[in-house]
Amino acid sequence: MIFLDVPFKEKDHAKSLGARWDSASKKWYVPHELSEKTDAFQKWLAPTLIDTSLANFDAQQRTLASDVHHLNQGSLDGTGLSLSFGLTAEKAQKGATLSSVLKEVQYVLANRFPGAMWVMAEIANLNERRGHLYLELTESNAQGQTLAQCRAMLWASQAPRILTQFETQTGSALAIGQKVLLLAEMTFHEQYGFSMVVQDIDPSYTLGELEANVNNIRKQLILEGIYTQNKQLTLPKDFFRVAVIAPPAAAGLGDFRIDADILQKTGLCEFTYFYSAFQGESVESEMSAAFEAMQSLHSAHAFDALVIIRGGGAKLDLNSLNKYTLAKHICLAKLPVLTGIGHERDNTILDEVAQSRFDTPSKVIAAIRQAIFSQAHLAQQHWQHIDQASRLWVRQAQNHLQQLNHGIGQNSQNLVYRWKNQLVPLKHQLERRCDAIVRNASQTITQLNQVVNAQTSNKINLKKLQLQQHHAQISSESKRVVEQKRQQMVQWIGFILSSGPKTQLNRGFVIAKDQNGQPLKTAQQALKSQTVQLVFMDGTLMARIEPQTIIQEPHQQSNTIDTIKNLSNPRNYDEPSR
Incomplete structure (x- = not known):
């Protein structure tokens, strides 16, 4: 670490060049990333100071190597492990006490890391007690395996300044899961073990990690050839059915629905809402489920567009939306996607791949409302144009009809007068011919009537005579038949009465x-x-x-049967001769 001799009045200048403040030594120093670019700090560097720093660094290295050598040279005998740390008072003993060993470790660590250094880590846990902030730091590999972890503290005396600076620049409070660059002092206590005391946090590193994640997602989408796929879709000129994905009970959704509900109540546009978390660990699963539900309804009854909205929030809070899966859903969507996430300064990968990006949810609904109103205004203009054109056409048609009516009136009068003059002689001639035809027909009918009367009267008289003869014959024959049947019935009754036991x-x-x-x-x-x-x-x-x-006696039986048959036949009883 290269320390600087910076006067108080020049501290702002040194800080602007990249110098850092070491609270332990109460000195400014050149950070590690600028250790090879010390030309800008020459005015605050002294040759002796540089040599001393290098000498101290070499001495620390030699001391650490010697300590490691002593640890490695610990001899094993029949009773236990003997450690040598250069402690002359304890060389005669078989082993060193735990406190002495840990104090030696503390001494070595203090000599090896005399000041604070920048450490990259991820926050695994975060607790606040009595104004102090206690952190658990961790480092993992690409497979998620933990490589290292330790404790860190941010004392209450410095916590407000550091946390306020971090929140101001990142827009979000320090939280679990964030990758941070800490200026920390290494400490070791014989009772509490190893820990770090945080002296500063670099917000630009955390923001850079977020931007790196967005860059990786962007490169993957470009490599797959779908990065601009949704942008190539054309926004509809008018909106009738719109799907909306938003967090439930969010302020941004309330702003959106102020105008959306009015459009829906008036029947201008229908909005269907799908709810999802926009912050936290469940963002990816819930929003993917919302996308799938929207796609199912879109297949049955198509939407005109998909709107993804969320109110303003911290920049780090929006990092939950920078997911490859969510960005791919938007890229592969079959309908244009409109985003209104956060404020004007906020930007996510979802905004990049969407067809249209708006600063806030209010601006999204304003654009939809404006498109609907523009189409309504255009339709009104078309209606006015049609109305004016139709009125003009009607007036022209009326004038033309009036001209035609006037011409028809004049022509019809002339034609009527001309045909009237032609029809009068024809009328008289027709009347004379009709009278002659009627007279001839009347005479013919009279003659035919006389002939018909003469021919029919003879035939009628003949038929009357024949009918009288038939009537007399039918009357006498019916009386004879009735009398014959009466006599036959009398005979049958007598036979029946004579046949009893x-x-x-x-x-x-x-x-x-x-x-x-x-x-x-x-x-x-x-x-x-x-x-x-x-x-x-x-x-x-x-x-x-x-x-x-x-x-x-068969013959008697046969005679009896014949007698019965004869008695049962009415014709055998004095049937009158005809």
Whole structure:
């Protein structure tokens, strides 16, 4: 470290050239990155001072090498490890006390790092107690493996100045996950171990890390050939459906919706909102989900544009949006993307790849409103032009129609007068011919009427005579048929009355019944009953049937059937001859 002898009145000049202040030694010094460019600091450098600094540095190097040699030469015996640190009072002992070893480490560290030095690290944890700021610093490789870590402190006496300067230049407070460049003094305590005391923080390094991340994303998108893909899309001249991705309950969203809700209520434009975090670890996952939901609706019912808005915030807070995945979503979007993130001074990779960038959410909705109003104004101008042109055309048509009407009136009167003169003689001639035709037709009709009357009267009289004859014949024949049927019915009634059981008994027939009084129709039934009832005209007798062969008389049975058939045929009973 090269110290400078800077008078108090020249401290601002030295600081502007890049000199740093070492609070431990209360001196200004040349930072490490300017150690090879000391020409600007020659006026504050003394040859003896430079030589002394170099000599001190060489002595520190030799002391550290000697200490390491002593540590490596520690001998092992049967009872334990013997360490030699040049402590003459303890050489006779078998080992050194822990406090003496740690004090020697403290001495070596103080000689090796007599002043503060700039250290690059990442903040892994951050706590504040009684105004003091306690940090956990870490360094990781590209695979995320931790290479080193230690504790650091920022005392309350310097914390307000350093933190205010950092927040002023970066726009954000010191937070976990930030990469910082610290001017720190190395300290070692025998009870609390190694730590660093922070004396200053370089905000430009943190901002440079953010810019480097943006540059890497930009190079990757350019390499893939999609960096300007969304910019090549054309903004619609009018907006009817707009998708909006914004953090919920954000002030910027409220400013946006002041005008957006008016446009939606009036039916001029429909806004569909998708919500996502814009700060923190969940930004990438939530915004990717919002993009996917928007794309699904866009496939079903297309949006005119996608708006990504967020209110103003610290520059480091906006670093959560500098993600390759989010930038690629915008580049590959099938609709133009409009961003309104932060303020005019803020810029993210999302703003770079979007079709249009606006400073604030209010300016985004103002542009949409202006486009809608411009189209409405243009439509109004077109309507006025159409209205004026149509009115002029109507007036011209009316004038033309008036001329045509006047010409038609004159021509029609002339034609009517001319045709009237031509039609009068034709009318008289037609009337005469019609009268002659009517007279001839009347005479013809009268003659035909007389002929028809003469021919039809004879035929009518003949038909009347024939009808009278037919009527007399039908009347006599119907009376004969009725009388014949009446006589036939009388015969049938008599036959029916003479066919009852009593009549048959009076004729000498006997009815055979079983013990239950049921008539027996066959000899087989009589054999089964053994005892039968014989009903005569004047009484009933009981008879016993002796088993014997049944004698059938076929000829008698046949005669009986024929008799029944003859009796059932009405034609056999005195049918009158015709």
